[in-house]
Amino acid sequence: MELTDILFYVFAALTLGCGVLVIVNPFSxxxxxxxxxxxxxxxxxxxxxxxxHAFFLAAVQILVYAGAVIVLFLFxxxxxxxxxxxxxxxxxxxxxxxxxxxxxxxxxxxxxxxxTPLDASTPAxxxxxxxxxxxxxxxxxxxxxVVSVLLLVxxxxxxxxxxKNLE
Amino acid sequence: xxxxxEHYLTVSFLLFALGMLGVIMRRNLIVIYMSxxxxxxxxxxxxxxxxxxxxxxxxxxxxxxxxxxxxxxxxVGLALIVALYRRRQSAHVEDLTGMKL
Numbered sequence: 599m600e601l602t603d604i605l606f607y608v609f610a611a612l613t614l615g616c617g618v619l620v621i622v623n624p625f626s627x628x629x630x631x632x633x634x635x636x637x638x639x640x641x642x643x644x645x646x647x648x649x650x651h652a653f654f655l656a657a658v659q660i661l662v663y664a665g666a667v668i669v670l671f672l673f674x675x676x677x678x679x680x681x682x683x684x685x686x687x688x689x690x691x692x693x694x695x696x697x698x699x700x701x702x703x704x705x706x707x708x709x710x711x712x713x714t715p716l717d718a719s720t721p722a723x724x725x726x727x728x729x730x731x732x733x734x735x736x737x738x739x740x741x742x743x744v745v746s747v748l749l750l751v752x753x754x755x756x757x758x759x760x761x762k763n764l765e
Numbered sequence: 766x767x768x769x770x771e772h773y774l775t776v777s778f779l780l781f782a783l784g785m786l787g788v789i790m791r792r793n794l795i796v797i798y799m800s801x802x803x804x805x806x807x808x809x810x811x812x813x814x815x816x817x818x819x820x821x822x823x824x825x826x827x828x829x830x831x832x833x834x835x836x837x838x839x840x841v842g843l844a845l846i847v848a849l850y851r852r853r854q855s856a857h858v859e860d861l862t863g864m865k866l
Binding site: 600602603606607610613614617618620621622629632633636639640643646647650651652654655658659662663666667670671674675677678680689692693695696697699700703704707708711721722723725729730733734737738741745748749751752753755756759760 | 789793821
């Protein structure tokens with residue numbers, strides 16, 4: 599086994615383990631704990647991106663998700679009073695329904711995983727900043743500009759939504 | 766055994782299933798939002814893996830856009846949750862039954 603293979607298993611186990619702890623943490627029902635484990639999930643996923651040679655996306659993942667999105671989550675958790683969460687139990691029928699639907703969708707996924715021809719020849723693509731930037735500003739200029747408009751719309755929407763008297 | 770596309774896809778599937786389980790099972794709006802982020806990240810991982818093993822960079826550009834849109838979505842969604850909490854004093858889906866007949 600090569601070093602990258604061992605690293606893949608380490609990062610995959612970290613991603614999935616911390617993902618489980620985001621959703622069902624047996625020790626704490628506090629949303630802050632969930633947010634912290636979400637940070638760990640995202641950082642180990644950035645490790646998986648590095649293993650897939652997507653270096654720019656790994657950096658963006660850490661900057662945008664761990665740096666901005668989680669901070670936003672923590673701010674909102676701080677604003678709301680979520681003490682009540684600890685007292686509420688997870689409903690057993692919700693758990694059973696969740697397991698049933700998730701099990702069926704996983705069965706669907708894995709059935710298709712076995713039947714599709716996997717083109718795992720010799721991967722040579724490198725997700726460096728230069729290559730990604732070149733593609734972004736040649737073939738994907740229009741989506742790039744549209745996304746900038748989307749961010750402006752989101753910004754104005756958030757300012758409107760967080761006014762004191764929302765009418 | 767050499768790590769190939771199917772290994773990454775398996776991780777992506779399991780992560781998506783985890784996020785979906787969280788959306789169905791949990792009752793706190795903020796934790797549901799975090800589970801949605803997990804599902805988006807699972808899709809990102811699948812896209813990057815496909816991009817790597819098909820020798821095309823387009824998948825990674827799509828992931829870049831998904832991250833941008835997810836950031837916008839999170840900001841608007843959390844603002845909505847805060848506005849909702851101001852009016853109802855609760856962030857639980859069980860208490861938000863205003864549109865129930």
